[in-house]
Amino acid sequence: MNAPALAPSLRRPVPQACLDALAARFGDRLSLNASVREHHGRDESPYPAVPPDAVVFAESTDDVVAAVQACAAHGVPLIAYGSGSSLEGHVLAVEGGITLDVSRMNRVLSVNPDDLTVTVQAGVTRKQLNNEIRDTGLFFPIDPGADASLGGMAATRASGTNAVRYGTMRDNIVSLTVVTAQGKVIRTARRAKKSSAGYDLTRLFIGSEGTLGIITEVTVRLYPQPEAVSAAVCNFPSVDAAVAAVIQTIQMGVPVARVELLDTATVRALNLYSKLTLRETPLLLFEFHGSPAGVEEQATTVQEITREHGGMDFEWAVHPEDRNRLWAARHNAYFATLQLRPGARASSTDVCVPISRLADCIRETNADLARASFPTCVVGHVGDGNFHVQMLLDPDSEAEWTEAETINRRMVRRALDMDGTCTGEHGVGLHKMQFLAEEHGEDALALMRQVKQAFDPLNILNPGKILPPPTR
Structure with a gap:
C-alpha cells in the first residue's frame, strides 16, 4: 500500500x-x-x-x-x-x-472523589484509571474502544461508545499540564467547575494532536457508577430501519448511555472472532444507565420505538459478565473484521453529521460500499451521528488503495454537504488533512497556521500533521 x-x-x-x-x-x-x-x-x-x-x-x-x-x-x-x-x-x-x-508516565496522581475529578499522568490508560478508582464508586466514561492513554485521548479529542450520554474528551477535561515547544511547563486551568479567566487554553490543546504542546498531566471529570445497568441487542431487517429507530430515540430525548450500530458483515465477524451467536442481520446494541425504575422506563420506551421500525424484541444481557463480553466483542470489531480477509490491512474512516441527516449519509455511503471490490464493514456510535467504515484492502494493491480513497473522499464530502465533519473522533493526522480547507475555509486555516506558528515557531512538534500546506 x-x-x-x-x-x-x-x-x-x-x-x-x-x-x-x-x-x-x-x-x-x-x-x-x-x-x-x-x-x-x-x-x-x-x-x-x-x-x-x-x-x-x-x-x-x-x-x-x-x-x-x-x-x-x-x-x-x-x-x-x-x-x-x-x-x-x-x-x-x-x-x-x-x-x-x-x-x-502511568501514575494516578490525585483522586478527588468529593469534587468528582482525578489527575493522572498522560500515559495512564482508561482501563487502568477505572481499575484504580473502582472502589470509590466513581468511573471515567470516555471509551474509544482501544485501551488508549488519556494524554493521547486528550490530544485527539477522543470520544467513543458512551459519548451520546457523557460527551467526549472535550466535555470531560478540566485541566491539562502541557510542556510548550520552548520547554516551559504550563497548567491550562484550575480544578474549579467553571472559569471566565482568560483564553480557554485547555480547549486549544484538546484535539491539537501533539502539534502545539506535549500533554503530561490530565485532570478529568468522574461520574458515579450507575445504580442499574442493562444492555440489549435488537436486530433489524435493514441498516435504514435501525438508523431510523436511533434517530427517533434521540429526538424523543431518551437518555440512552450507549447505542451502537453494527451491519451484517460486522456481526458475522464478531460471531467468528468472539464466539458469539448473534443473529446475522443489522443490529443495535443498547446500554441503559440509571436507577432500576429509570432503566426499565428507558428500555420500555426504546423497545416500543424499535418495534415501530421493524426491530425484533430485545435480547437482554442481564449479567455483568454477559454485558462485558458483548462490549468486549464490540471493541474488538476492528480486529474481528480483519479476519474476514486474512492478510488484509484495514483503511478506517469516520464522519459525523447532524442526527437528522444520519440515515441519508449512511444510505448513500452504503450504496458506494455495495460496489466496492473488497470487503467492507460499517459500525457507528449512531446516537451522536458518528459512523465508521472499515475497508479491508490487499496491502500490495495500489488499485484497491485508490478505490478506497475514492470511497473515503465521497463519504467525507457527503458529510460536509450535510453540514457534518470529516472526522467525528479519529482526528486529522495525515489522512484527513486534505479536507480541512473544505470544512473550515482557507481563512480559518490561515488562522490555525498562525496559532501553530505562535506556539511552535520552529515547527518541531509533530510536524506534517493536521495542517495542509497553504495553497499557492
Missing part, C-alpha cells in the same frame, strides 16, 4: 549533538534500536511504518522538558507517543526526529 507522499528532503537530520544531549539525560531510556524505532513509527492506520531516528522514554514532566529543550536547541522534530492506537497516521515520523514515548 502506498505510503503518504513524502519527499526524502523533508526528513530533517538529527545532529549527533542532539542525540548526545538526550543520551546524557536519559541513558538507556534513549533507544536507537531498529525494532523499537519501527514499532514507534506505525499506528493502526493503513500506512507503512515511518520510523523516527530515535525513541526516548519519559517518566516525568521534567523528562519531557529535557527532551523538548534538546530538540528545540537543534531544530529536531519531536513526536509524542502514547499507546499507538490512532487510526490516521498521527505518530508517523514523516519529517524524522525523535519519538517521545510517555507510556511510562
